[in-house]
Amino acid sequence: MKVAVIGAGASGLMATCAILAKGHQVVVFDGNDKCGKKIYITGKGRCNLTNLCDKQTFLSNVVRGEKFLQSAISRFSPYDTVAFFDKLGLKTKCERGQRVFPVSDKSSDVISALVKGCKGAEFRLNHKVKSVVAKECKFLVDGEEFDRVLVASGGMSYSATGSDGSGYKIAKSFGHKIIDLVPGLVPIETGSKFSSLEGLSLKNVEISVFSNGKKFSQFGEMLFTDRGVSGPIVLTVSSFINRNVPKEMFLDLKPALSEEKLDARLLREFDLNKNKFLKSVMTALLPKRMVDVFLKEADINGDRRVQSITSQERKRILKTLKCFTIPIKKLYPIENAIITSGGVDLQEIDPKTMQSKLQKGLYFIGEILDVDALTGGFNLQIAFATAIAAASDF
Ligand SMILES: Cc1cc2nc3c(=O)[nH]c(=O)nc-3n(C[C@H](O)[C@H](O)[C@H](O)COP(=O)(O)OP(=O)(O)OC[C@H]3O[C@@H](n4cnc5c(N)ncnc54)[C@H](O)[C@@H]3O)c2cc1C
Numbered sequence: 001m002k003v004a005v006i007g008a009g010a011s012g013l014m015a016t017c018a019i020l021a022k023g024h025q026v027v028v029f030d031g032n033d034k035c036g037k038k039i040y041i042t043g044k045g046r047c048n049l050t051n052l053c054d055k056q057t058f059l060s061n062v063v064r065g066e067k068f069l070q071s072a073i074s075r076f077s078p079y080d081t082v083a084f085f086d087k088l089g090l091k092t093k094c095e096r097g098q099r100v101f102p103v104s105d106k107s108s109d110v111i112s113a114l115v116k117g118c119k120g121a122e123f124r125l126n127h128k129v130k131s132v133v134a135k136e137c138k139f140l141v142d143g144e145e146f147d148r149v150l151v152a153s154g155g156m157s158y159s160a161t162g163s164d165g166s167g168y169k170i171a172k173s174f175g176h177k178i179i180d181l182v183p184g185l186v187p188i189e190t191g192s193k194f195s196s197l198e199g200l201s202l203k204n205v206e207i208s209v210f211s212n213g214k215k216f217s218q219f220g221e222m223l224f225t226d227r228g229v230s231g232p233i234v235l236t237v238s239s240f241i242n243r244n245v246p247k248e249m250f251l252d253l254k255p256a257l258s259e260e261k262l263d264a265r266l267l268r269e270f271d272l273n274k275n276k277f278l279k280s281v282m283t284a285l286l287p288k289r290m291v292d293v294f295l296k297e298a299d300i301n302g303d304r305r306v307q308s309i310t311s312q313e314r315k316r317i318l319k320t321l322k323c324f325t326i327p328i329k330k331l332y333p334i335e336n337a338i339i340t341s342g343g344v345d346l347q348e349i350d351p352k353t354m355q356s357k358l359q360k361g362l363y364f365i366g367e368i369l370d371v372d373a374l375t376g377g378f379n380l381q382i383a384f385a386t387a388i389a390a391a392s393d394f
Contacts (some may be wrong), residue, residue: 001025001147003392004139006129006167008035010114010383011154011366015322017084017117019150026121029141031128031162036111038154040163042380045097047378049085050078050384052098052376061378063184063239064372069344069382072354075386088113099377129153132170134359148361150390154339155367156181167368168343174359177345179273179370184239185336187230188249191199191328197224200289205235206255209248229326235338236374238331242341245331251324253286259386262340263318268313274307281306285321295322326361339379343370353393354386363390 001024005012008030008269016026028035051058058073059066076235082092082100090113091103102109132149133140139149153167168178192319199221208217216237223231234390254262265285273281280303282291295302298320300313334340344364348357356362366383373379 002027002145003394004029004075004129004132004141004144004146004149005152006132006141006170006364007152007154007163008032008123008125008378009038009152009163009366010036010153011387012150013111013114013118014084014384015150015152015365015387016121018388019116019394020118020120021389022394024394026118027124027144027146028118028128029124029129029163029331031126031166033124033126035115035125038214039111039380041158041161041362042107043101043377045107046101046105047110048099048375048377048380049092049110050100050381052078052082052094052100056068058378058381062268062371062373062375062382065346065369065382068349068351068369069371069385070293072139072385072389073194073381075392076385078377079169080388081110081381081384084117084384085110085113096378097171109121128166132173134174134362137361138205139361148197148363148394150363150365151368152386153368155337155343156290157337157340159185159332159335165340165368168370171344171364171368174356174362176356176358176364179345180243180340181334181340182242183334184341184372184377185235185330185338186238186334186336187225187228187241188234189228189332189334190327192227192291193250193327194224194229195226195252197290197293198226200224200287201231202251202253202287202290204256204300205233206267207250208250208252209237209238209246209328210394211239211246214240216240220325222251225384226250228329228332232375239339239341239372239374242331248328248330249326251326253321255323259318259322261312262321266314269382271307274305276306277280278302278304278306278309294320294324302390306329339372340367341370341372342348343368346370352389363393365390 154163177305
């Protein structure tokens with residue numbers, strides 16, 4: 001068969017390797033002059049290519065499409081991904097949180113390995129596919145005839161990588177429904193209220209948000225940006241609230257301590273430092289840069305001596321430490337998102353083969369589908385596993 005793969009990204013290249021291995025002719029189109037531009041920027045240039053966990057853990061990190069992905073992840077697991085790259089000569093290592101990276105720490109080596117596996121395919125770079133039309137039992141891709149077509153054009157974030165959403169138009173032209181596209185794994189805009197904290201990173205904190213009647217909490221590290229918040233726990237939370245963005249989130253600055261224990265700690269600090277100014281005593285509990293903003297939130301003047309702080313005021317400090325309210329204006333735009341949430345409606349795709357239920361011979365793989373997961377290598381594994389599922393049908 002003559003097969004067209006639209007997109008030389010993670011899923012397109014993986015599918016090409018697997019379809020070539022079955023002896024078919026493959027033509028890979030990409031609008032860029034190079035393959036894998038998005039892979040290049042993954043994992044801060046190191047490419048966290050998968051997560052070495054079991055299927056259940058994997059699926060618990062999937063935000064959308066958990067059921068749909070069961071079959072593909074069973075067939076091509078994170079261990080298969082590691083073995084696949086090993087065969088192509090790419091050595092990998094497993095880091096904290098079971099995240100897998102190339103030993104070289106270079107995403108370019110992942111791209112090179114994939115391209116090596118695609119030996120024998122015809123690459124049409126600098127060719128952005130505009131139209132795919134079904135013609136009898138064949139397809140015309142920008143006028144050229146093919147037996148089957150795989151759309152592997154990615155989502156629509158970081159559009160300079162070539163993933164600009166043009167694949168959705170192709171899907172729509174075959175009558176596919178596109179589930180609303182919203183940003184996933186994206187910073188959250190809070191307005192300028194905390195702009196003085198820009199660049200401040202907080203470790204071992206917990207944020208909680210309420211959305212759709214559910215509470216989502218994440219423990220770990222966050223970062224204040226010029227107009228909002230980012231960092232691992234914020235990115236994760238954003239994926240849970242992106243379809244129903246609440247007005248505020250709550251930051252527990254001392255999640256390891258219960259209110260009772262924290263109050264005892266405050267009493268001890270205050271007792272030891274009776275004559276000191278409150279703002280200097282608070283540096284024992286908070287990063288120095290945060291103290292002024294914190295005391296403003298607690299509505300207490302930091303230039304007062306600790307001995308003058310009433311028990312009611314101490315309770316306000318306690319409450320603010322456990323529940324510091326951060327307003328939410330909106331999520332950052334999709335362009336800044338690590339992943340696009342939404343995409344080709346999974347109801348119209350066969351989960352075993354990724355074939356369209358509306359058009360025989362047409363397949364959708366990777367981020368263009370309405371699937372997304374948390375950080376940790378899960379999204380690339382989804383791209384690889386859906387690609388292998390499609391190739392299994394050849
Ligand atoms: C900053 C950042 C960091 C990330 N880090 C990680 C990470 O460490 N681990 C992880 O698991 N995931 C990570 N991701 C997510 C991961 O990169 C994507 O989920 C994955 O690349 C999706 O693969 P894909 O094949 O669906 O699409 P892509 O890899 O985006 O590839 C799509 C390709 O299709 C091409 N294309 C689009 N439209 C057309 C057209 N009409 N004609 C021809 N070509 C077209 C594009 O040029 C592009 O090359 C990261 C994402 C970003 C933005």
